[in-house]
Amino acid sequence: MASRRTPDAAAYDLYLRARVYGGKGTRAAFDQAVTLLNQAIEHDPQFADAYAALASAYASAAVIFAPEPLEYAREARNNAAITLRLDPANGRAEAAQGLVDSLILLDWSKGERELRRAVALMPQNGPNRNSLGLALLARGHFEEGIAEQQTAENMAPLVPAVGSAFAYYLARRYDESLPQFLKVRDLHPDVIALHPFIGAVWQEKHQFDKAMAEYQLALPKIPDLVNARIATLLAAMGKRDEARKLLASLEHPKAGEPPANAFDLAAIYAALGDRDTAFQWLDRAYDRRIVWFLKVHPALDSLRGDPRYAELLKKTGL
Numbered sequence: 001m002a003s004r005r006t007p008d009a010a011a012y013d014l015y016l017r018a019r020v021y022g023g024k025g026t027r028a029a030f031d032q033a034v035t036l037l038n039q040a041i042e043h044d045p046q047f048a049d050a051y052a053a054l055a056s057a058y059a060s061a062a063v064i065f066a067p068e069p070l071e072y073a074r075e076a077r078n079n080a081a082i083t084l085r086l087d088p089a090n091g092r093a094e095a096a097q098g099l100v101d102s103l104i105l106l107d108w109s110k111g112e113r114e115l116r117r118a119v120a121l122m123p124q125n126g127p128n129r130n131s132l133g134l135a136l137l138a139r140g141h142f143e144e145g146i147a148e149q150q151t152a153e154n155m156a157p158l159v160p161a162v163g164s165a166f167a168y169y170l171a172r173r174y175d176e177s178l179p180q181f182l183k184v185r186d187l188h189p190d191v192i193a194l195h196p197f198i199g200a201v202w203q204e205k206h207q208f209d210k211a212m213a214e215y216q217l218a219l220p221k222i223p224d225l226v227n228a229r230i231a232t233l234l235a236a237m238g239k240r241d242e243a244r245k246l247l248a249s250l251e252h253p254k255a256g257e258p259p260a261n262a263f264d265l266a267a268i269y270a271a272l273g274d275r276d277t278a279f280q281w282l283d284r285a286y287d288r289r290i291v292w293f294l295k296v297h298p299a300l301d302s303l304r305g306d307p308r309y310a311e312l313l314k315k316t317g318l
Contacts, residue, residue, distance in 0.1 A: 005046070007044050007046075007047040007049070007050075008043045008044035008047065010040075010043045010044075011040040011041070011043035011044035011047050011050060012040070012044075012047075014036045014037070014039045014040035014043065014050075015036070015037065015040045015047070015049060015050050015053060017036050018032075018033045018034075018036035018037045018040065018053060018057075019033075019053070021033040021036075022056075022057075026065075026192065026193055026221065026222055027061075027065055027222075030057060030060075030061050030065075033053075033057050034054065034057055034058075037050050037053050037054045037057065038054070041054070046086060048083050048086035048087035048090055048093075049083075049087075049090075049092070051079045051080075051082045051083040051086070051093070052079070052080070052083040052087075052090050052092035052093045052096070053092065054075075054079045055075075055076045055077075055078075055079035055080040055083060055092070055093055055096035055097070056076075056092055056095065056096045056127065058072045058073070058075040058076035058079065058096070058100075059072075059073070059076040059095075059096040059097075059099040059100050059131075060099070062076060062099075062100055062103075062104050063099065063100075063103050063104070063134070063292065065224075065225065067258050067259055067261075068288065069104045069288060069289045069290055070104065070105075070288070070289050072100075072104075073100035073104040073105060073289070076096045076097070076099070076100045077096075077097055077100060077101075079093075079096070080093040080094070080096045080097045081093075089121055090121075091117075091118040091119070091120075091121035091122035091125060091128055092118070092122070092125070092127075092128065094114050094115070094117050094118035094121060094128075095114070095115055095118035095119075095125075095127065095128040095131045095132075096131075097111075097114045098110075098111045098112065098113070098114030098115035098116075098117075098118060098131060098132070098135070099111065099115065099131045099134070099135070101114060102115070102135040102138070102292075103134065103135060103138060103292035104289045104292070105289070106289065106291075106292075106316055106317050107317075108135070108138075108139060108317050108318075111135055112132070112135055112136075115128070115131055115132040115135055116132065118131070118132070119132055124155060125155075126151075126152035126153065126155040126156045126159065126161070127152065128152075129148045129149070129151050129152040129155075130148070130149060130152040130161065130163045132148050133145045133146070133147075133148030133149040133152065133163055133167065134163070134292075136148065137166075137167050137170055137171075137293075137296060138292045138293055138295065138296065138318070139295065139318060140295055140296055140318075142167065142170070142171040145167055146164055146167045146168065146171070148163075149161075149163030149164040149166075149167050150163075150164045158187070160184055160187065160188035160191045160194070161184070162180070162181060162184055162194065162197060164180055165177050165178075165180030165181040165184065165197065166197060168180065169197070169200065169201055169204070169298070170293065170296045170297065170298070171296075172204075172298060174201050174204050174205050177201050178198070178201045178202075178205070181194060181197055181198045181201060182198065185198065192217075192218050192221045192222065193218070193222065193225075195214045195215065195217045195218035196214065196215060196218050196222070196225060196226055196229050198214045199211040199212070199213075199214030199215045199218075199229060199233075200229065200298075202214060203229075203232075203233055203236060204298055208233060208236065208237050211233055212230070212233060215229050215230050215233065224257070224258050224260070224261075225261075225264075227246060227249070227250060228250060228260060228261060228264035228265070228267070228268060229264075230246060231243050231246040231247050231250065231268045231271075232264075232267050232268050232271045232299065234246065235268060235271035235272045236271055240272060243268065243271070243272060244272070247265070247268050247269075247272075250264075250265060250268075251265065261285075261290060262281050262282075262284040262285035262288055262290055263281070263282070263285040263290045263291065263293075263294075265281045266278045266279070266281035266282045266285060266300075267297075267299035267300065269281060270299060270300060270302050270303050271299070271302075273302070275302075275303060275306060278303060279303070279306070279308045279309075279312075282294070282312055283312075286312065286315065286316060291312075291316050294312065294313065294316055294318060295313060295316075295318040
């Protein structure tokens, strides 16, 4: 075990400030955290935990919203490697590596080994267990994945964690998912990224008005994520013309707007019943490594009987 060193005081202050932004799930919060962590590293280039936090931030962003997950995965692995040179038993760095090796680079066995090592190194660390839970859920191991998420949340009940709620959603256990999401929302009303999750559960329960209300709450802050959800909802409601109009704006963003997520576009086409175009976008999602929930996401249920779906699962190692 590497001996623990005392970091520079200014660097440690910046590191703690960066942690405030963890769990908010927005690009703005990610940008703030990365800026503060890089400043911490400038103050103390030997501060292993700052590199580990930077690796974790990039790993989480690669999974949640990154337009180019492979680029973010490289940043996560580079910072994790620096961390492990400075502190070979750093569980946070192991977890960041494991998250991107499994969910982004699709090396599921290697990623799971790293994530289990991270949990063994830091058994009381909730985020590491959350990452292990996600990797298990992506492969359809619902019971074990839910157990890891629940353990993580029990360790830090005041952290705005939605792991178990999202796990229940992926497992189609919507009546268990919704109360969990609402509980977190009531504890953390400022976490805007919760509303699309809540809307997705209402959508699967065919409570379309409630789903739309949740999406509208988040739309001003995270439009690139929410507009895709709204288009899928409009298709589910039978408002196909409105869905296609919104879909066209997502496929052809204005100058300066981020490109739409290929997996989200596939989900919209699936909701519209256009399987051929849905699979074209899923192929692009695979190329960009935005397919970690390919096996389990409810938005693709209408595609599961198609032979192309089985072929794509095989290609992704799922």
